[in-house]
Amino acid sequence: MAHRSSAKSPRGRRSIGAWVLSMGLATAAASAPAFAETSAHQRLRDRLGAGERFVIDLDLGGLELRGVDRPLPGERGHVHADSIRVRPGSAGVEVEIEGLRALLRRGGPRPSASEPAASENSQPEQPASETREDPPAADPLARMLVQLRGVPIHVQVRGQAELELSEGLTATLRDPSVELPGDGPIFARGRVELGDGDDNAWVRADMSVATSDERPRELELAGTVNLALADRDEAPAHNNLQIFGRVGPEGGSVALRESAGGQARLSLSRAGEGERLELEAEDLPLALLEPIAALLGRQLSDRLGDRLELDLDAARMDGRLIIDRGPGLSQASFESIELRGLGVGGELLAPRPLKLETLDLDGQLRRERGPGIPGARTSGELLVAHAGAWAQITGEYDDEGLRVALDTPEFPCQQLLDALPEGAAPVLAGTELRGELEVHLGLDIEFAELAAARTKNLVDGELVLPEHEAFVPPGELRFDFPVLEACSVERLGPGVDLDGLRGVYHHDFVTGAGRVERRTLAPGDEDFVSLREVPNLELAFVILEDARFWEHDGFDREQLERAFWFNVLEGRVRRGASTISQQTARSLWLGIDRSITRKLAEALIAAELEREVDKRRILEVYLNIIELGPEIHGVAEAARYHFGKDARELELHEALHLASLAPAPVAYSRRFADGDIDQQWRAHLRHQVHRLRIRHLITRERANSTNAARLELLPHPEL
Known part of the structure; x- marks a missing residue:
């Protein structure tokens, strides 16, 4: 029958x-x-x-x-x-x-090759003479x-199936429908989401798949895929691409093409317990990878404590990326990767997004687990190049410590400026440098020593580094960046007027309401004081803001290292090491952001400021422009606001109070808005008097009288 x-x-x-x-x-x-x-x-x-x-x-x-x-x-x-x-x-x-x-x-025990997997439907092997085309069923x-x-069988599903593709990567199939015609290939369609398995979908795609008679264990993919971030209902037009290829138990290969001609091939292969993912791209729009880039940005921002933004709208990629994963080792290899038009933003880098014309990457990143490795070890070597300048970055991180280094060959100082992305430091536009520069940076930290140093330097719950005894850092910092010694300024851009600073200089303050107030930094302006008229303020601001001001060349390298280790021990950025010269350059021409590019501009301008302008004039300008309260600039205005006095009449204890406001002028002004100070602040002021005394800048008698003086502040209930 x-x-x-x-x-x-x-x-x-x-x-x-x-x-x-x-x-x-x-x-x-x-x-x-x-x-x-x-x-x-x-x-x-x-x-x-x-x-x-x-x-x-x-x-x-x-x-x-x-x-x-x-x-x-x-x-x-x-x-x-x-x-x-x-x-x-x-x-x-x-x-x-x-x-x-x-x-x-993906995990779980598998039957060995010598022991076929038994199933609940397994039947004893039939003798050859008794075998049939369709053996009797069990029920x-x-x-x-x-x-x-x-x-024909028609299957309609309402629900979802989640498939673990690899660690941290999951495919979710939602509401699929399947057609089994009975005599031909199987056809299915549905919505597929790729994500991390924690309800974070990076990619959404409406796809169709089919089997073939020739390769029954593989799926053929074809059609248009729309990629979108998890919080978007529809993808942008440039995120539409054609996809076709095959995937199966041992891997597969998928080709991607977009309307403007960009293309890529994505291949996955498995051998034993290992797998390899290869991406070969040719003029591929990086916007197609926006979901993964967004996740990367979030992860980096968690590590750096700052929001990192990647602008991929105009970015394209050439090159090859290979990711190998196996027991105990994962490795990513970058082979001739070229990124064009990449935008990078975030307060850590610059006050506005930066555009990288061409960024080249070559190297490897590895993550290892196994005997002899504490926890998991991440290491790598990367060669990074931009606009003709390049650097070799190496690093290693595990449960015991962190080791990282950056090295460059010798290169023209001007190349340092030319390699800055567009918009990184507009005030330096037109600046010309001469000289040759070679950079070597490194950091080694042992986590056990870090924990011990943190415990040792805690005083009543506050981190205090020793001032007059040797501080032993919990690691090694190498900072060979001799920009001041190796580079000289041939010409500053028109945005920086050092010549005018030697004479009558006009500086504009912008209020919170957007109103511009101009001040002349010379005698004749009611809010200007000359340095010789305020010796107490000179003492106070130098001891609190830049104790080595009269000795350094614009940079206090010792304080830079102390501030670095203080912030490492704190686990966050709480202390800066900007000298008075750097703060003056920042206030006059740069603004208040703390980005890396602003620091570079500040360094170059401060170095030239020290070369071209007398130190006493630098300090004088600083005292007349520093912010010391809510929209209060300069010591003359601050003395009237906080004490109701002329700045020339301030006693030493009052000058020390004003100088102590500099790190957070608005916050401290609100703290003392009722006109009273607390015991903690009194102890702080006495400590500053002690610092002046041990440096022989004041006598014992003056120190005693300053500590005994009463500090009377004007109340500001409006704060």
Whole structure:
């Protein structure tokens, strides 16, 4: 009978199969209710899940299973469905699955090659003389499924199946539909999301997949994919691309093409316990990788304590990226990667987004686990180049410590400015440097020594570094960046007027309301004081803001290192090491942002300021422009605001109070808005008097009288 059935047309065979299914269901419902409630129920419970809510309904309309819940063999996941309904239809068998929640993991034990996996349906091997084309099924339901060969099956699912592709990468299939025509390839469609498995979807795509007779274990992908961030309903137009290729158990290869001509090939291969992912790109728009870049930005911002933004709208990529993953080792290799038009933003880098015309990357990053490695070790070497300048970066990080280094060959100083991205330091536009520069930076930290140093230098819960005894840092800082020694300024850009600073200089302050107030930094202006008129203020600001002001060349390298280690021990940036010369350059021409590019501009301008302008004039300008309260600039205005006095009349204890406001003028002004100071602040002022005394800048008698003086502040209830 089976041979006669196979000779019929596909339509006839499908009709017979559907008829057999219908008759089988009807017979089961009409003549074997006890069997349906006992034997079939128990067999299905054993095969599909034995949950308490598992229910079978079998009637002329079809079969319905409710409460299916089952772990997959080998700890490979779990499948749950609220209901599965199977019923015959005019075009085949209709299967509707409601409330699907499935999780398929990559891990779990696998049977060895010498021991084939046994299943619940395994049957003893039949002798050759007894084998058949269609062996008898174990129960009536299985026999009916055998008869369905060649019968079209239409599956509609409402729910989701989550597949773990690799560590930290998950594919989620939502509301899929599947067509099994019976005599040809399987076809499916649905929404696919790629993410991290924690409800963070990086990519959403409506895709169609199919099998082929030639390669039944592989899926053929084809069509248009739309990529979008998880918080967007629709992707931008440039995120549309054509995708086609094959994927299977051992990997696959997928080609991507976008409308403007960019293309890439993504290949995944597996061998044993390892896998390799390769991306070969040619003029590929990086906007297609925006979801991953957004995740990268969030991860870096968590590490750096600052929001990092990547602008990929105009960025394109050439080159090859290879990611190898295996037991104990993951490695990313960058081969001739070229990024064009990449935008990078964030307060750490610059006050406005930067555009990198061409950024070249070559090198490797590795993450290792195994014997002899404390925890996990991340290491790598990268060669980074931009606008003709390049640097070699090496590093290693594990549970014991951090080691990182940056080295450059000798290069023209002017190349340092030319390599700055557009918008990095506008005030330096037109600046010309001469000389040759070579940079070597390095940092080694042992975490055990770091913890010990943090504990040793805590005083009443506050971190205090010793001032007059040797401070032993918990590591080594190498800072060979001799820009002052190796580079000289041929010409500053028009945005910096050092010549005018030697004479009558006009400086504009911008209020919070946007109003511009001009001050002349010379005698004749009511808010200007000359340095010789305020010796107490000179003493106070130098001891508090820049104790080595009269000795250094604009940079206090000792304080730079102390401030660095203080911030490392604190775990956040709390202390700066800008000299009075640097602060003056910042206030006159740069603004208050703390970005890396602003620091570079500040260094160059401060160095030239020290070369061209007398130190006493630098300090005088500083005292007349520094912010010392809410929209209060200069010591003359500050003396009236806080004490109701002329700056020339301030006593030493009052001058020390004003100088102590400099790190946070508005916050400190609010702290003392009622006109009173607390014991902590009194102790701080006494400590500054002590610092002046031990440096022999004041006598013992003057120190005693200053400590005994009463500080009377004007109240400011409006704060």
